[in-house]
Amino acid sequence: MGADFFEILAEVSRENPVLYGAIVVGVILVEGIVLALLMELVFKVLGIEVKEVPHH
Amino acid sequence: MYLPLAGVEISGWLLLAIGFCVGVLAGFFGIGGGFIVTPALNIFGFPMAYAIGTDLSQIMGNSIVATFKHRKLGNVDLRLGILMVIGTALGVEAGKEVVIYLEEIGAVGSVVRIIYIFLLGGTGAYMLFDYWKFKREEETGREKKVVTERVGSRLSEMVHRINLPPRVSLPTSRIASISIWAILLVGFVTGFLAGFLGVGGGFIRMPAMIYALGVPTTIAIGTDLFEIIFSSAIGAFLYATEGRVEIVAAAVMVCGSAIGAQIGALGTRYVRGMKIRFYFALTILLAAVSVVMKQLAVSFSIPALSTYAGYLILGVAGLMTLNITLSTVKGVVEERAVFPAVKRKMRILLASGGSEHALRAVRLGARIARGYNAEVTLLVVRDPKEEIPVARVQRSAGKVLKELGVQAELTVREGNPAREILKAARDYDLLVIGSHGTKSVAERLLGDNATRIVENMSTSTLVVKRKAEVTRILACVNLPKYREPVVMRAIELARILKVPLEFLYVLPEPLMYPIRRLHLSSREIMELYPEKREAAERLLEMARREGVEASVKFREGIPEEEILLEKREIGADLVILGDSGWRGVMGELIGSLSGHIVKHSRVSVLVVHRKAS
Structure with a gap:
């Protein structure tokens, strides 16, 4: 199934490059935001509090 | 996993590991990490164009995660970032035009590589020299204060003096006033070099912000990452439309880099600004060595040298990742030892007799209690020898507490004030009392109530004197x-x-x-x-x-x-x-x-x- 999915993506990139470009940017953007929020939650659970730091 | 677009079979774990390494370095140095991931993917079988395209997509995701973290740490100067994006975009376009011209006259390859080597080597050497100079000054005692980093340079002072309106203030970067044109110019130059060399440009922009604009190291890192989101998104889109992005490989690497970026960004809290510059200088110097090896491989037709160059950069990335991870873990452990997680609410006892100085104590105590989100008790001790109207004390102290939005429980005791306060304070984490200072000769010799309480205290005691x-x-x-x-x-x-x-x-x-x-x-x-x-x-x-x-x-x-x-x-x-x-x-x-x-x-x-x- 994984291999099929990869093939579909390859097909999209060949058939409609602009759509593939949009998919790449969209997927990575959403993934980045979700992971950033998830990581924040994980750090909160671990109790590693992040505070703003003054810059001297 | 088999990736049909690039025609490569690669382990998902390996991609995760590469992502983790580059995430740590990106979070710590504020770079995209293109100079690490591209050769790594290339070594593991990705054709060059696919390696660049996939890398750009990975950089985009990685920068989003790292920027989130740096924003939380207060390291992103949005105003500066947006202005830099504009300058960079114009610069990239100009750089690209020059490359096209050089391509036409057939000189692009060697010119780009040589400039790349000088830029990497020069920046690295200068930063290394700057660090060495700082250390020497510190050791010989010429550095007057104990500082974690030195902000600004002669160049940044000159840039700040450019008097072309409009000017803008950048409080996050601690720049009182700077000409917008100066920021756009620095953005343009770094963008030009990035466009010319065909790289993200983090390794140029980060030091440029430090030395040319006088931005503190950690702010330069966070702001640079913010900018990289935009530049890499455009790059990723363009490469994807050419079918040169393996989206699955990029997505897997982003997962690894998301974890790494947390560690890298957190590491900037525990490693001094000057030390970050030192590590950065070392990394890009070794990257320059690897580019030299690649150039030699092409010039003298020794393909093995190109592979070794790739391994060199991978080794540097691996060692640096290990170093940063260990520093971060050490910092977190040390911090935990000094600031252990508070398990219960702090309890504060405010002792008040209704006098002016006692009310000042209530005011300062309440401000502190609000900051700690503490449980507060207002203690009134009735001295049988003196007539203190409890209701009046409660009213005046209550007014102050209400004004500061602090709720308190009231406790009334009777007896010798110093003794009763000491007894009541045993169950509290902080006792706050007022003192009018030593007035009489007896008080000067023996001390007042506050001195007696402090000398016999069983909990931390704050004695509030002339002002709150x-x-x-x-x-x-x-x-x-x-x-x-x-x-x-x-x-x-x-x-x-x-x-x-x-x-x-x-x-x-x-x-x-x-x-x-x-x-x-x-x-x-x-x-x-x-x-x-x-x-x-x-x-x-x-x-x-x-x-x-x-x-x-x-x-x-x-x-x-x-x-x-x-x-x-x-x-x-x-x-x-x-x-x-x-x-x-x-x-x-x-x-x-x-x-x-x-x-x-x-x-x-x-x-x-x-x-x-």
Whole structure:
């Protein structure tokens, strides 16, 4: 199934490059935001509090 | 997994590991990491165009995660970032045009590579030299203060002097005023180089922000990452439309880099700004060596040299990742030891008799309680000898508490005030009392109620004197045994009251000093005792992490005198020190440092009890 999915993506990139470009940017953007929020939650659970730091 | 677009079979774990490494480096240095991932993917079988395209997509995701983290750390200057994006975009376009021209005349390959080598090598060498110069100045004592980094350079001073309107202030970057054109120009130049070399440009922009604009290292890192989101998104889109992005490989690497970016960004809290520059310089210098190897591989047709260049860059990335991860873990563990997670709410006892100074104590105590989100009890002690109307005390103190939005429980006791306050305070973490100072001769000799309470206290006690406002804190960190709780409380209070903090070490004057005192300055003391300088740097780091502006001073002499002198010199209105007092017979005979300071200080004094640790 994984291999099929990869093939579909390859097909999209060949058939409609602009759509593939949009998919790449969209997927990575959403993934980045979700992971950033998830990581924040994980750090909160671990109790590693992040505070703003003054810059001297 | 098999990736049909690039026609490559690669392990998902390997992609995760590469992502993790580049995430750590990106979070720590504020770079996209293209100069690491592209050769890595290439070594593991990706054709070059696919390696670049996939890398750009990975950089985009990685930068989003790292920017989130840096934003939380207060390291992203959005105003500067947006202006830089505009300048960079124009610069990239110009750089691309020059490349196209060079392509037409057939000179692009070698010109780009040679400039790349000089740029990487030059930047790395300059930063290394700057770090070495800083270290030397520190060692020879020319650096007057204990600092974690030096911000600004001659170039940045020149850039700040460009007087072309409109000007903009960048408070996050601590730049009072700078011409917009100067920012656009720096953005344009770095963008031009990025476009010309065909790279993200993080390794150029980060040092450019530090040296040309005078931005602190950590802000330069965060702001650079913010910019990389845009540049890499455009790159990823363009490469994807050419079918040169393996989206699954990029998505897997982003997962690894998301974890790595947290560690890298967190690492900027625990590694000094100048040290970050040193690591960065080392990394890009070795990257320059790897590019030289690649150039030699092409010039002399030795393909093996190109592979070794790839391994070199991978080795550097791996070692640097390990170093940063270990520094971060060490920092978190040390921080946990000093600031353990608070399991229960802090309990504060505000003792009030309704007088002016008692109300000042309630006011300052309430501000502190609000900062700690503490449970507050208002204690009124009815002295049988004096008639204190409890309702009036409750009303006046209640008004102050209401004004500050603090809720408190009321407790009324009857008896000798000092004794009753001491008894009630046993169950609390902090006792706040007011003091009118020593007025009568008897009080001057024996001390007032506040002195008696401090000399017999069983919990940390804050004696509020002439004013409830605090503008500067002086924390005395002399006694090693009590240093930790004093440091902890001082940093916490400076954070809550949003005021600067000075740590003071007094080196006790030896009894048998030859003829006279040596009158050593802070700098000379630090030169004589390197361990004291290290301790001072640690204190500054701890304060910085908690968002507190701090400095460290050394004095020599009799602690009682030096503390009071320093307090006057810097205009501190809150002195914090540890409870070093002797109890019982010894206490009666020789008194205590804390009792002495409380008796003779005209400003508020917090005496931190041992149990506060």
